[in-house]
Amino acid sequence: DTEVTQTPKHLVMGMTNKKSLKCEQHMGHRAMYWYKQKAKKPPELMFVYSYEKLSINESVPSRFSPECPNSSLLNLHLHALQPEDSALYLCASSQDPASYNEQFFGPGTRLTVL
Amino acid sequence: AQSVAQPEDQVNVAEGNPLTVKCTYSVSGNPYLFWYVQYPNRGLQFLLKYITGDNLVKGSYGFEAEFNKSQTSFHLKKPSALVSDSALYFCAVRDVTDKLIFGTGTRLQVFP
Numbered sequence: 001d002t003e004v005t006q007t008p009k010h011l012v013m014g015m016t017n018k019k020s021l022k023c024e025q026h027m028g029h030r031a032m033y034w035y036k037q038k039a040k041k042p043p044e045l046m047f048v049y050s051y052e053k054l055s056i057n058e059s060v061p062s063r064f065s066p067e068c069p070n071s072s073l074l075n076l077h078l079h080a081l082q083p084e085d086s087a088l089y090l091c092a093s094s095q096d097p098a099s100y101n102e103q104f105f106g107p108g109t110r111l112t113v114l
Numbered sequence: 115a116q117s118v119a120q121p122e123d124q125v126n127v128a129e130g131n132p133l134t135v136k137c138t139y140s141v142s143g144n145p146y147l148f149w150y151v152q153y154p155n156r157g158l159q160f161l162l163k164y165i166t167g168d169n170l171v172k173g174s175y176g177f178e179a180e181f182n183k184s185q186t187s188f189h190l191k192k193p194s195a196l197v198s199d200s201a202l203y204f205c206a207v208r209d210v211t212d213k214l215i216f217g218t219g220t221r222l223q224v225f226p
């Protein structure tokens with residue numbers, strides 16, 4: 001299995017809702033990432049998990065809460081989002097965070113906040 | 115700080131012609147450079163990388179890239195473009211904290 005899967009593909013939520021995005025990989029990768037991508041822009045790093053521990057938080061607002069339950073799973077919990085948070089949320093993984101291996105990206109979750 | 119620049123927002127090329135998508139970099143230390151492609155409403159797909167070794171790097175789908183240290187460039191190339199190559203291409207550099215720093219992207223349009 002050489003892919004990163006993300007669910008759901010699309011999500012529409014109100015500003016008072018609580019929802020979660022899920023990411024899964026079975027490649028034995030020990031680093032996992034969350035990115036936010038606006039239309040026609042490059043991905044922006046949000047969080048990095050290294051060996052299931054949060055290693056980088058790019059000053060992301062607390063309404064985004066990451067979780068890494070095990071080495072294969074990465075969640076992003078969403079609460080009280082704003083319309084400007086609407087974007088494509090990408091998950092990625094790489095073999096080893098300390099090496100210069102490529103990152104494998106999932107297809108993303110298209111989030112719309114009303 | 116590490117950075118990459120993609121000077122062209124869009125590149126147009128006729129099918130069958132060679133294509134080049136430009137990328138220049140600014141790094142302290144050794145550069146670790148990557149190219150990714152993104153099709154509409156999809157995630158990024160890895161094409162190729164330069165870590166060390168030969169300056170000409172071969173990647174997926176017939177793409178290759180030439181690392182040029184004197185010009186601090188890492189241009190993506192393909193000898194013969196396909197309509198299906200039309201997509202958004204990102205150059206990226208790995209910084210010292212292992213973050214990927216992306217360029218602004220170049221939209222490649224291949225016309226039949």
